[in-house]
Amino acid sequence: MKNIGIVVATALLLAAGGVAAQAPNDAQIAHIVVTANQVDIDAGKLAEKMGSTKDVRDFGKQMVTDHSGVNKQAVALVTKLKVKPEDNPTSQSLKSGGEANLKNLKTLKGNAFDKAYIDHEVAYHEQVLDAVDKTLLPSAKNEELKALITKVRPAFVAHLEHAKMLQSKM
Amino acid sequence: MRTRTQRLALALICAGALFPGAATYAPGTAGGASAGKPATHSVVIDGLKYDPETLTVKRGETVIWTNKDPFPHTVTAQGKFDSHDIAAGGSWKYVARTAGEYSYICTLHPNMKGMLRVE
Ligand SMILES: [Cu+2]
Numbered sequence: 001m002k003n004i005g006i007v008v009a010t011a012l013l014l015a016a017g018g019v020a021a022q023a024p025n026d027a028q029i030a031h032i033v034v035t036a037n038q039v040d041i042d043a044g045k046l047a048e049k050m051g052s053t054k055d056v057r058d059f060g061k062q063m064v065t066d067h068s069g070v071n072k073q074a075v076a077l078v079t080k081l082k083v084k085p086e087d088n089p090t091s092q093s094l095k096s097g098g099e100a101n102l103k104n105l106k107t108l109k110g111n112a113f114d115k116a117y118i119d120h121e122v123a124y125h126e127q128v129l130d131a132v133d134k135t136l137l138p139s140a141k142n143e144e145l146k147a148l149i150t151k152v153r154p155a156f157v158a159h160l161e162h163a164k165m166l167q168s169k170m
Numbered sequence: 171m172r173t174r175t176q177r178l179a180l181a182l183i184c185a186g187a188l189f190p191g192a193a194t195y196a197p198g199t200a201g202g203a204s205a206g207k208p209a210t211h212s213v214v215i216d217g218l219k220y221d222p223e224t225l226t227v228k229r230g231e232t233v234i235w236t237n238k239d240p241f242p243h244t245v246t247a248q249g250k251f252d253s254h255d256i257a258a259g260g261s262w263k264y265v266a267r268t269a270g271e272y273s274y275i276c277t278l279h280p281n282m283k284g285m286l287r288v289e
Binding site: 062 | 217218240242280
């Protein structure tokens with residue numbers, strides 16, 4: 001579980017590090033947003049099935065719903081702006097971190113699954129918020145892209161608080 | 171600023187409160203609007219905020235919450251009223267029948283808070 005936190009941290013450090021070295025452009029930011037949501041959707045789908053308590057399954061389901069909604073809006077925006085999301089190292093790390101998380105979760109059951117999933121959700125939302133604040137928002141050039149990220153940011157805060165609340169009950 | 175009619179309506183309501191029997195003279199004013207039809211108010215949910223965050227209405231008036239976010243929210247005052255999930259783009263209508271102060275939250279995103287005051 002610890003190493004999953006590290007994978008997430010590394011992925012988003014790359015995002016943060018990108019500021020100093022090279023700030024992501026809007027096409028890359030759009031790709032990062034979509035990837036970050038997709039990674040959480042995939043984990044949520046697994047938790048909907050594998051969660052051993054209703055709280056965990058409901059949380060997983062809400063992650064699928066909320067992050068799918070955000071992605072629908074993100075895709076609509078990039079289509080409208082005629083921006084083609086551009087793959088980049090941060091997206092790639094997010095993706096491989098997400099795959100490592102799924103691989104680990106699939107070996108677990110019951111309480112162990114719940115705990116690993118929720119611990120990861122806490123770390124993941126913390127790191128995503130960090131990347132939003134330190135990299136994505138400061139680097140985004142297009143006002144509508146910036147507005148979309150600003151608008152959905154409180155959802156990530158709510159998810160983080162919700163995950164922490166579940167974590168404290170475990 | 172109140173118009174003459176509104177002041178008159180208010181006076182009638184106050185009179186009704188002081189002398190309950192007086193209310194029978196003007197049943198149309200019970201909802202608070204002089205036109206007879208109770209008003210409808212709207213609250214927009216956008217960016218995980220209720221706007222306006224605090225709304226004051228009169229008994230019998232209707233409140234419609236519209237969700238402009240891309241995912242569901244709820245309008246929930248524990249034990250008082252509960253919209254359950256309001257889908258993205260959806261809305262929920264509530265007729266405020268009982269006076270009181272109702273603080274409410276979204277059960278999905280409990281950092282969302284609002285207040286409905288019914289006079
Ligand atoms: Cu909500």
